Amino acid sequence: QAALVESGGGSVQAGGSLRLTCKAFGFSVDNYAIGWFRQVPGKGREKIACIGRRNGPAEYEDSVKGRFTISRTGGVVYLQMNNLDPQDSATYQCASAGTCDGRTTFGSWGPGTQVSVSS
Numbered sequence: 001q002a003a004l005v006e007s008g009g010g011s012v013q014a015g016g017s018l019r020l021t022c023k024a025f026g027f028s029v030d031n032y033a034i035g036w037f038r039q040v041p042g043k044g045r046e047k048i049a050c051i052g053r054r055n056g057p058a059e060y061e062d063s064v065k066g067r068f069t070i071s072r073t074g075g076v077v078y079l080q081m082n083n084l085d086p087q088d089s090a091t092y093q094c095a096s097a098g099t100c101d102g103r104t105t106f107g108s109w110g111p112g113t114q115v116s117v118s119s
Contacts, residue, residue, distance in 0.1 A: 002026040002108045004034075004094050009113030016084050020113060022077040022094035027108075030054060033100045034077040036070060038090035038115075045093075049079060050100035059100055063087075084117045091115075 008020040022034060035050040048061045049070040058070050069080040077094060091112040098104035 002096075004029075004096065004108050004110040006092060006094055006110045006113040009092060009115045011116040011118065012084055014085055014117055014119050016117070017080070017082045018084065018115060020079040020081065020092055020094075020115075022079070022110065024075070024096070024108075027096075029072060029075055029077050029096065032096040033098060033104075034070075034072065034094055034096055035100060035106055036068075036077075036079045036092060036094050037106075038088075038092045039112075040090045051077065052100055053098075056100075081115070084115075086117045086119050089115055089117045 003025045005023050033052050035047050037045050037047050039045040048064050051058045051070045051072055055072055067083045071078050091114050093112040094110050095106035096108045097106040
């Protein structure tokens with residue numbers, strides 16, 4: 001069964017960095033757009049970054065531009081997060097789709113990895 005699994009979350013102080021990893025089981029991430037999402041309790045899920053299939057262009061939500069970088073190497077998708085802020089605290093998930101632009105539905109959601117940023 002196709003699935004994605006995230007790792008790399010943790011607790012850091014403001015200004016610190018984390019690198020999240022998204023690995024696929026049962027399919028190749030190279031053939032899909034992969035998005036990173038985050039959610040905090042009581043709020044909706046927010047798409048923060050996406051990379052097109054076969055290393056297509058990356059896109060970012062405004063609040064993370066210049067701080068987060070999405071990349072794909074060796075069949076793994078990464079989210080490098082620098083200069084973290086307490087408002088970045090959330091559960092982070094990755095998911096796959098045909099494209100990043102919302103024309104196709106994201107699926108194969110991973111269980112998520114928790115990021116906590118203290119001030």
